[in-house]
Amino acid sequence: MSGHSKWSSIKRQKGVNDAKRGALFTKLAREIITAARQGGGDVDANYRLRMAVDKAKSNSMPAENIKRAIEKAAGSGADAEQYEEVSYEGIGPANVAVIVAAMTDNRNRTASEIRAVFSKMGGSLAPVAWQFAHKGVISLPLNGRDSDELTLAAIDAGASDVSPPDGGAIVVLTEPGDLEAVRRTLAAAGYEADSAELSMEPTTRVEIGDERTAKQVLMFTERLENLEDVQNVYANFDIPGELLERLEAQVA
Template identity: 45%
Template sequence: MAGHSKWSNIKRRKGAQDAKRGKLFMKLAREIFMAARQGGGDPEMNPNLRLAVDKAKSNNMPNENIDRAIKKATGDLEGVNYEEYTYEGYGPGGVAVMVKVLTDNKNRTAADVRHAFNKNDGNLGENGCVSFMFDRKGYLVVDRGETEADEEELMLEAIEAGAEEMETTEDQFEIYAEPESFSDVKAALEKSGYSFVTSEVTMIPETYTPLDEEGVEKMLKLIDMLEDNDDVQEVYHNLDADEAILEKLS
């Protein structure tokens, strides 16, 4: 049965926000930088770098930007050193929030993240306070309007390639895989002619926290304030918002 996906709702809105802000390339470059610095500059030998490069290309980031980020990480170009941190806390109404950052100034970033939580009826917590509510998963989305394959055919191909499960909504097929299998699943489905609206390794909530319109509005303000910070790479949360409310507030 086609149904409503809380997760795809979150991702659709986030994608629209990223496109609107125009900061996406900078954040993608930092992600590539960190992956290359930690595992080397060859995407064939560095799975995390390969994921970061694929994500950048899917967002139409120019190859020269990708190459420059890798060269900075490997010392071929002078660049800033970034460190990766994850902050955890609660938004309005107890919504679980994880904030992944890459920063060259931890004190500045920590203060900015704390300020965003405090200003929007949230509170920053200790490490581990909400991370247990999320699973790291590969996530692939196929637009139902852009493929002739039916649900059963795609599911069989995805499972055979190593995916864990697939969910069907009114608009799309959502495929989930373990992070270690993500690249293989993606490559196999691309070879079969599928293209993806979204393809990334991300944090999927195990449960969702519903809020009324006032709570959703406060939560969206918190998300926007965090995502507008140049040091913030990703904001993961488990907000359950009615689609009508999201459309009204967007």
């Protein structure tokens, strides 16, 4: 798991205040609306929608909000909400490679806001996608079970890679088209996932060893994540666990 993924997990565990929760729910609703509009409102028949709904539930989004977002996808005319999926690539502090995924109803506004964050933090837009691979990512909690047991089960289910245990879970990587099949196979064997989603996983990493640089890089990615149109930020930095723990204590 990259340093950015670890930090995102820490922030989820810490929770969010009401203002940030409202912004998060808006982003989650956009994912649900877009998925439902593309593949229909049946979560059993639309895997992308099911992933979006599962993500919303894991972030404590109320069921009524989820239902309303799915219903909005069926709207037309003035009630319709249309979002375009766009992505931007660039280099941030410490030469960290970043891919920013957004959903927007105004591409010019989104590009301007993202470019401003890169510029303010000493970065720039540039091609970096070659430093990432499109993967399915499944988080499997150990729940007291042996990590070797889960690793073998994941490999048998069709995983392309499995990470060592970290924070009470293992991370299973799949090819994008295999994500749902692997998740279902694991669930049928009694291994329920905490989360399953498509991601851009780094193939090269920038090691961050000092606190000052780590803070700068984390501030950069958080500023991007706080933009209204940004859904996901993928970055290739890696911060040692002990340094992340120190930073976690500072935001406690």
